[in-house]
Amino acid sequence: MELKIKDLKVFTAQANFEWSFVRVYGENGIYGTGEAGPAPGIKGMEEEFRRLVVNEDAFKINRIEQKLRYAALYGGTTTYHLISAINIAIYDLLGKYLNLPVWRLLGGDRELIRVYVDAHGGKGLEAMNALHLPVSLPWLKDAEIENKRLATTSNPVHGRLSIEKWNEDYTPEAYSKRAKRLVDEGFTALKFDLDVPTPYTKEYNIRSGDLSLKDIDYLSDIMRAVRETVGDEIDLMVDLHWRFNLNTAIRLCQALKPYRLRWIEDPVPAIMTVSNFDELELLTKSCDSPIATGENLYTIYQFKDLLRTGVKIWTPDGVKCGGITELRRISELASMYDIEVSPHNTASPVGTMAYANAMSVANTFGVMEFHGHDVPFWHEMAKTKRKIIEKGFIKLSEEPGLGIDLDEAVMRKYWPDYDL
Incomplete structure (x- = not known):
């Protein structure tokens, strides 16, 4: 054949x-x-x-x-x-x-894929291009977007060069309200950004990857409010987007310990595209909460080098690390050491379904990211017989291939030059 x-x-x-x-x-x-x-x-x-x-x-x-x-x-x-x-x-x-569906081609058996929603903060959306620069798009006016955080549009959204200002989207009350809405929708796991401005933010601290004790107390108050709102049956995670220096990351990890987070993601710049795994090892030895990382790593070879660092959650990104084939290899390596695999996912429905099919065969799969919750056309652009994500889960079907296709009319509605 x-x-x-x-x-x-x-x-x-x-x-x-x-x-x-x-x-x-x-x-x-x-x-x-x-x-x-x-x-x-x-x-x-x-x-x-x-x-x-x-x-x-x-x-x-x-x-x-x-x-x-x-x-x-x-x-x-x-x-x-x-x-x-x-x-x-x-x-x-x-x-x-x-x-045949891809998950059957792979020999998969897990048909229900658990999904966590990336909640961001008190509002759920930011838009950026491939260089992490903020972008303005017509449909954003109808979305709950973080539109008052950045003081400049010429610096990357994430990292120590972001120039930010605090607003009401970054209060404990805003986070807890958003958490309640998402749990009411059926999600059993939520991740929030915690590399956000506080009322005490100082520009010199941002540039150094530092936080004051007042900053740390404020960020801790945010997660306390969320935990008290959702209770103990909901998994909570935080993303720090490579922001903090080692000592600051350790202090923040210690402050967040009472809220029993499933993981703390990318606290330090060790896992930017050019990586420093030694720093990760220093971090995990001083932080009781599990550290998650991996979205900027490529192929099983780099994940193999994570084994010595003490990182307990691997977050490969399938649209970067090598596709479905490499997701499977990484998952098989992780299962040898009983390490959780919880894919990072900022993709459209196409990439999302690629991850879901691959995770059907992953023995130590945990929970998969959903970053498109507040994108108004995310579900609309997928041609499928049923909604992709319902009540916090993807149910894999017998539809051939990935199980979805792009809706050509919807694609041209939002991108008139669409041509595949």
């Missing part, structure tokens, strides 16, 4: 994050769709990668993966975003060709 690849196309759409869709065409017009994580220049790679995959047999996934990795030898990690998308698209193509 052979299925020759006839074409490859790329389209980049700006939503709350940048979504780059990749379509791989087989014979007789059948196609599969994948997604690449945010990175500048994905569309610009289309021509060269088309040359690499056209006329390859889609069933030879390993050969195609190796071919793309050797071709990208000098290309840097950004190329892995597109390689991931191609891998996902090929799985979708094969599933449609064989009339």
Whole structure:
């Protein structure tokens, strides 16, 4: 059996994050769709990668993966975003060709995928491009967006160069109200941003990755309010977006200990794209709460190096780390050491369903991120027989491939130049 690849196309759409869709065409017009994580220049790679995959047999996934990795030898990690998308698209193509869902092709057995909602703060949405710069889009006027936090639009949204100011979206009351709404919708796990301004924020502290004791007390008050609101049956996590220096991260971890968080994510810049795993080891030795990281790591090789750090939650991002194939490899490595795998996910429905299918076969799967809760068209853009996420879970179906497709009319409604 052979299925020759006839074409490859790329389209980049700006939503709350940048979504780059990749379509791989087989014979007789059948196609599969994948997604690449945010990175500048994905569309610009289309021509060269088309040359690499056209006329390859889609069933030879390993050969195609190796071919793309050797071709990208000098290309840097950004190329892995597109390689991931191609891998996902090929799985979708094969599933449609064989009339089987991807999770069955993988031999998966978990049909119900638990989802946590990324709640941000008192409001639930920020929009940024592939360089983490804030963007203004027409549909944002109808969304609950964090629109008064940033004092400048020329600095990245996250990190120690953000220039911010506190407002009422970052009060314990705002966080607890949002938590209650999300739990009422059926979510059993919530993650909040805690690298946010407080009434005591000083610019010199931001630049140093530091917090005053007043800052730490205030952030602790936020999580106390959330815990008291949702009770002990709801998992709570916080994201710190690589913001803090080591000593500050340790002090904050200690302050948050009473609220029994499922994890604290990316407290220090050790796991930016250029990584420093030694710093992670120093952190985990001084922090009782589990540390989560992995969204900026690529392939099983980098995750293998996490084993010595004491990080207990791995958060691979499938639209960056290598696609469905690599998600499976990473999950299998994690299961050898009984480490939880809880994928990072800022993707559209395409990437989200790729993760869900891959997690069906992950022995130590925990809970998968959903970052599109407040994007008004997130569910609308997916052509499927039922809503993708209901009451905090994705129910995998017998629909072939990833189980969804893009709704062409909706895509053109929001992106008139859409072309796949």
